[in-house]
Structures are given as structure tokens and as C-alpha cells.
Amino acid sequence: MTQTDSPTDEIRVAVSTVIFSLRRERAGEPARVVLPLVRRTRDPHEGQWALPGGWLNATENLEPAASRTLAETTGLVPSFLEQLYAFGDTGRSPARTISIVYWALVREDTTLATELENVAWFDAVTLPQLAFDHNDIVDYALWRVRNKVGYSRIAHGLLPELFTLAELREVYEALLGRTLDPANFRRQVENSETLIPTEDFRTGPHRPARLYRYDQDVELADRGPLPHSSLALR
Amino acid sequence: MTQTDSPTDEIRVAVSTVIFSLRRERAGEPARVVLPLVRRTRDPHEGQWALPGGWLNATENLEPAASRTLAETTGLVPSFLEQLYAFGDTGRSPARTISIVYWALVREDTTLATELENVAWFDAVTLPQLAFDHNDIVDYALWRVRNKVGYSRIAHGLLPELFTLAELREVYEALLGRTLDPANFRRQVENSETLIPTEDFRTGPHRPARLYRYDQDVELADRGPLPHSSLALR
Structure with missing residues (x-):
């Protein structure tokens, strides 16, 4: 140029x-x-x-x-x-x-x-x-x-559509390479208002855990300047 | 490749x-x-x-x-x-x-x-x-x-070495395209612990305003993956 x-x-x-x-x-x-x-x-x-x-x-x-x-x-x-x-x-x-x-x-x-x-x-x-x-x-x-991962919902890219808070925390822990306090994590996530609680629960050997999904109205992350970016979150 | x-x-x-x-x-x-x-x-x-x-x-x-x-x-x-x-x-x-x-x-x-x-x-x-x-x-x-500008000290790139909180706020206002509440701004900046107050003051027609400088130990911004990046903040 x-x-x-x-x-x-x-x-x-x-x-x-x-x-x-x-x-x-x-x-x-x-x-x-x-x-x-x-x-x-x-x-x-x-x-x-x-x-x-x-x-x-x-x-x-x-x-x-x-x-x-x-x-x-x-x-x-x-x-x-x-x-x-x-x-x-x-x-x-x-x-x-x-x-x-x-x-x-x-x-x-x-x-x-x-x-x-x-x-x-x-x-x-x-x-x-x-x-x-x-x-x-x-x-x-x-x-x-x-x-x-701290300021966007990119963890969603590693999670299924519905997930428990423990599963979300495990993604953060894996990405950050350190363990997080479960109570603090729950409070921070709830304050962020990026998750929507569902009426479904994950059942199994432990007590049932509520399933959440991401609020699709919240921006996933900076995907660059191109509005026609073809690869939105699936 | x-x-x-x-x-x-x-x-x-x-x-x-x-x-x-x-x-x-x-x-x-x-x-x-x-x-x-x-x-x-x-x-x-x-x-x-x-x-x-x-x-x-x-x-x-x-x-x-x-x-x-x-x-x-x-x-x-x-x-x-x-x-x-x-x-x-x-x-x-x-x-x-x-x-x-x-x-x-x-x-x-x-x-x-x-x-x-x-x-x-x-x-x-x-x-x-x-x-x-x-x-x-x-x-x-x-x-x-x-x-x-919200999570890094890039405003420094537009400021002289020493500056008042009002001057820092004006940089944020210009970049963000909106006015900021002076008291809220002061509190947020003080909480961020990125500024060091000096013993110098800006004098003039208004009452003297304390001059601050950025803490050089705080990372300026993500300047990319190359540790030998030649253009550090001058």
C-alpha cells in the first residue's frame, strides 16, 4: 500500500x-x-x-x-x-x-x-x-x-450447551492451571450475569446439580473486526 | 507451512x-x-x-x-x-x-x-x-x-510523565467519547493501584492539583508475544 x-x-x-x-x-x-x-x-x-x-x-x-x-x-x-x-x-x-x-x-x-x-x-x-x-x-x-477467560465467555467453547457450575469451574481451572475456591467462583459467576439457570439438574452419585446455559446475548469474545465472521459459537 | x-x-x-x-x-x-x-x-x-x-x-x-x-x-x-x-x-x-x-x-x-x-x-x-x-x-x-483503556495503562501513551487526575480523566473521556463522574473516576483509579502520587502539584488559575505518575512495574498492555519488542513505552 x-x-x-x-x-x-x-x-x-x-x-x-x-x-x-x-x-x-x-x-x-x-x-x-x-x-x-x-x-x-x-x-x-x-x-x-x-x-x-x-x-x-x-x-x-x-x-x-x-x-x-x-x-x-x-x-x-x-x-x-x-x-x-x-x-x-x-x-x-x-x-x-x-x-x-x-x-x-x-x-x-x-x-x-x-x-x-x-x-x-x-x-x-x-x-x-x-x-x-x-x-x-x-x-x-x-x-x-x-x-x-476472565472477561469473556470463551469457556463456553469447551462446554456442552448445558453445564453445572462445577463443570464450568473445572474448565476455568484447567485453562488457568490452578484450583479455584468453589464458593468464590459461584459468587463471581452469579455476579457476572452471563449465565441463565435452567430447571434441569445433573443427577448421579452426588447430589443433583443445577444445569446452566450461557446468555447468548452476552458477547462471546472479540472475534475480530469483521461483522460477517463465519465462525460464531456453534 | x-x-x-x-x-x-x-x-x-x-x-x-x-x-x-x-x-x-x-x-x-x-x-x-x-x-x-x-x-x-x-x-x-x-x-x-x-x-x-x-x-x-x-x-x-x-x-x-x-x-x-x-x-x-x-x-x-x-x-x-x-x-x-x-x-x-x-x-x-x-x-x-x-x-x-x-x-x-x-x-x-x-x-x-x-x-x-x-x-x-x-x-x-x-x-x-x-x-x-x-x-x-x-x-x-x-x-x-x-x-x-479500561484494563491497562495505555492512557499513559497520551500523557506526559506527570499528570493530574483531571488530565487522566480527560484522556479517558476523549477515548471513550463520554464524560465520567470525577469522584467515581478518582476512586476507581485510586483502587486500581496503578498510579503513584508525587509531591508535586500543578498550579494555575484553579486550586493546585497533585501530580501523579504511572507505576512502571504495572504492565502497560499486551504488546504481543515477542519479549524483545523494541517499542516499550518511552
Whole structure:
């Protein structure tokens, strides 16, 4: 957009997605934050794990490109997707590559496409050395989600339509990486006026717990400046 | 970063910056949010006003490119600069262009480089039709700054080192576009524990007002994932 110079052909544009979900070893255990990674089968960084992604097509908008490359590499369809950051340091790849990174959420117990090889879930806080600057990107995405969970209803992206306050608290605890006092949590959530209590209850071995849903009138999160953003919360 | 396709040469990468400042017609009047625009001297959109920016060089990191193109087109050096968003819709420019947009602040009474033609300050909320999607970009930047001023000390980017609570409130009022109750504002700011009172006072026609400074230990704002970010608050 400068008026005097020409653009360079030497810069390539890719999209990648950090997509978080929750996993627990067995029912009743604390959930961990996990994300899918794809093993690289060619250089650079052959054999290392990397974020799902791919090159941007010239005729493709950014958010659809993030969804497409995510689906192609993992089979996942996120419940929430927004732009994280454009990473463009000159040293991050042998060929100059701008990666426009999205972050996304997918609900617990979503499975990867079984026909795909070289893709697996990893614990977000104990990652191996990833390709390129992808460790930094995951760290930043974790930082963003931990900040954002405090002032938006993004936890919804990890929950079913109806959930108990204990289930909501577990999502917060997994994202924040620490335990929360149940009574304080209940008070804060009730004060936030973002939840609507239903007349349904979760029954089981414990005493019945009321089910809640999110108030759809409350903004989910900043999903970017584009009003026609295609991936609203499902 | 896909492993099977090749990147396209048809995508160009530009950087642009939305840089806000405050202006008032005369002392004592409310401040308005203004930003500098550059008049285009060639197609597309010849004669229309556009955000300061330019093409990214292949050997240049993103943030330095934002600073460079801002300086080349306006002569301005911001007190604060962070990435806003990557705009990449296919229809936003005749040639496919990804614009990585930064937003910045510069203190009141900063002047544009006098030798530059085709650059001028505009009121941020009453803009003419700009080139490309730049109206949308400015609207999004305003939305971001209004949100962010509530939970970060970005107002500092528009203030001198020492300032009165009334001066701080005026910055908030200008950014938010509404007046704030002085007593409530004072209480909220004091509760936030981000300001340090000094023993200095602003004297003049009114009664002396204590001068404050920001606590430098409090994080300014999310300046992105890069720890070596070059443009800390000056």
C-alpha cells in the first residue's frame, strides 16, 4: 500500500491454528489443556511436531483458510475461532514466512480424524521442542486464553450447551492451571450475569446439580473486526 | 507451512498503522481523538485518504516495518505501538494484499513533519470515506482502544510523565467519547493501584492539583508475544 515502492515476491503467507481442548485420564480427575500437533514429513524441521496449518491461497479469506487447513490436517471443526497474532520475524523460517495464527477451542472428547497419520494430541504445558517458533506461539495463545477467560465467555467453547457450575469451574481451572475456591467462583459467576439457570439438574452419585446455559446475548469474545465472521459459537 | 502445496506469489504483505492522538481547539475544551492520514497520489484510490503504511521488506521484522513506514509517511514516532490485526479479505484491494495493522499512540501536541505533503490530522469519529477498508480498520482500532483503556495503562501513551487526575480523566473521556463522574473516576483509579502520587502539584488559575505518575512495574498492555519488542513505552 505504499505509493512509491513495489511489494516483494519473497514473502510467503501461511495460516496456522492453535486449537485447545480438554482431556482427563479418567472421570473425576482434573482436566488438562491439550492441543493437536502435526508431524512434519519434509524439511525444514522434518520429523518435528508443528501447529496445524498451511499456505494461504490467493483467492481465500484468512479465517476460511484457518478452518480449511485445520480440517485438512486434523479433521477438527472448532466451536470458536479467532485471530491470535501475525508472526513474522525474519528468522522464524528459512524462507521468509508470515504466519497469521488463529486460536480455537474444541469441546472435550472431540476426536481426530482417524484416517490421518502424523497428528496427535499433546499436553499444552509440557510440549516437546516444536518446529519453527511454534513453542512461542503456543505459549502466547495460552497466555491469551488465560487472560480472556476472565472477561469473556470463551469457556463456553469447551462446554456442552448445558453445564453445572462445577463443570464450568473445572474448565476455568484447567485453562488457568490452578484450583479455584468453589464458593468464590459461584459468587463471581452469579455476579457476572452471563449465565441463565435452567430447571434441569445433573443427577448421579452426588447430589443433583443445577444445569446452566450461557446468555447468548452476552458477547462471546472479540472475534475480530469483521461483522460477517463465519465462525460464531456453534 | 503446509507440507504438500507451494505458497503463492500473488499475495502481497503491507503494514499500516492507526496512530491516535488528542487535540483540542483551545485550552479548557474537551479533547478529541485524532489520527494522521496520507493522501494517495496514485491508483488504486488516488486522491483518497489512507492510513500511513507501506510494503513489508523481505528482510524486515513487522514492528520495525510499522515504525519505518509511519516515520516515512508522517514523521511520527509513537509512544506506544502494538499489533492490532491482520486484514486479509480478498476483496479489500485490487491485488491481493494482507495488511498487518498496528495501532499506536502519540502524545498531544506532537506535530507532523512539516516537509511532508499529503498528510493531515483527522477527527477519528467523523472520517471521510477512506481508501480500501481503512474506515473499518479505524473503527476496529477505536473499539480496541476503548476496551483496552479500561484494563491497562495505555492512557499513559497520551500523557506526559506527570499528570493530574483531571488530565487522566480527560484522556479517558476523549477515548471513550463520554464524560465520567470525577469522584467515581478518582476512586476507581485510586483502587486500581496503578498510579503513584508525587509531591508535586500543578498550579494555575484553579486550586493546585497533585501530580501523579504511572507505576512502571504495572504492565502497560499486551504488546504481543515477542519479549524483545523494541517499542516499550518511552
